[in-house]
Amino acid sequence: PPERGAEIILKAFELGVNFIDTAELYGTYPHIRQALKKTNKNIVIATKSYAYSAEGAKESLEKARKELDIDVIDIFLLHEQESRLTLRGHREALEYYISMKEKGIIKAVGASTHNVEVVDACAEMPEIDIIHPIINKSGIGIGDGTIEDMLKAVKKAYDAGKGIYGMKPLGGGNLIKSYEDSMDFVLNIPY
Numbered sequence: 001p002p003e004r005g006a007e008i009i010l011k012a013f014e015l016g017v018n019f020i021d022t023a024e025l026y027g028t029y030p031h032i033r034q035a036l037k038k039t040n041k042n043i044v045i046a047t048k049s050y051a052y053s054a055e056g057a058k059e060s061l062e063k064a065r066k067e068l069d070i071d072v073i074d075i076f077l078l079h080e081q082e083s084r085l086t087l088r089g090h091r092e093a094l095e096y097y098i099s100m101k102e103k104g105i106i107k108a109v110g111a112s113t114h115n116v117e118v119v120d121a122c123a124e125m126p127e128i129d130i131i132h133p134i135i136n137k138s139g140i141g142i143g144d145g146t147i148e149d150m151l152k153a154v155k156k157a158y159d160a161g162k163g164i165y166g167m168k169p170l171g172g173g174n175l176i177k178s179y180e181d182s183m184d185f186v187l188n189i190p191y
Contacts, residue, residue, distance in 0.1 A: 005031030006038065013039050021132070021165070023048035023079055024060050029067035036068070046075035046132070046165075048112050049093070057093035061100060072104065075130050078111040081118045082143070087111065087125075098127055112167065116145040119153035123160045130163040137178075137185035140171030151189070158191030 009020070009031060020043060022028050036043060045068065049060035064073055076097050078090045087094075097109040110130030111122055122128040133154060139147030154164055169186040170176055 002030040002034050006034035009035035010038055013041050013043065018042065019044045019046070019165075021046045021167075024063060025050065025079065029064065033067060033069050036070070044074045045070065046077065046130070047073060048077040048079035048132075050079045051093040052090045054092050054096040057096035060093075061097070061105070065105075073106050075108045075110065076100075076106045077109070077130065077132055081111045081113045082115055083117050084121045087118065087121055094127070108163065110163070114141050114167075115143045116149045116153045119150065119157055123153065123157035123162060128162060130165070131157050132165055132167055134168050135166040135186060135189070136169050136171045136175060137182050138171055138175060140174050141168055154189070155191050164191065 005028065013035065018041060020032055022032060022045070024047065032045070047064050049057065051057040051060045061073065061076065064076070065071060078087070078094060081087050081090065094109065097106055100106045101109055108129035110128050110132065111118060112132035113119060113122075114134045119131055119133045122131045131154075133150060134141045135147070135150055135154065137147065139150065142150050158164055166186050166189070170179065170182050175182040
């Protein structure tokens with residue numbers, strides 16, 4: 001429940017966490033809102049939506065602002081983009097988020113993905129600020145390549161000036177027995 005979730009999030013804040021990645025789909029806005037109300041720390045919030053139209057993007061943004069009880073969303077991403085084609089299919093939503101960035105309601109826009117192709121495409125899109133790719137030492141969950149392919153695409157994005165934060169460093173829990181090595185792998189990627 002939101003009350004218990006807020007307690008856990010507050011403990012994370014006490015331990016130094018200052019970044020929360022969430023999504024409309026996760027249903028965690030009430031948990032985060034309660035935790036934010038009980039802290040005076042500056043917490044960066046990233047959220048995501050599957051919206052593909054301007055209308056859907058507007059609804060998703062307003063839902064996030066209302067349910068999190070914050071005026072400005074730090075990072076708003078297109079959720080789980082699969083290819084250059086899905087990026088094109090979500091272009092109208094992306095344009096809406098960009099217009100909200102221009103108004104100061106969103107600070108940065110981007111995409112989350114499990115696919116090398118999307119990281120590569122986003123690296124070439126000047127309007128994309130942030131990329132949230134899956135990346136772990138074994139390449140678990142990468143939809144269209146190897147960990148080496150993903151690292152090459154991430155470096156390309158980094159070199160293009162994109163902000164990058166990794167997804168699933170423990171491979172969705174599959175690498176929990178090698179926690180130290182898995183975290184060291186991701187935290188030692190220079191980009």
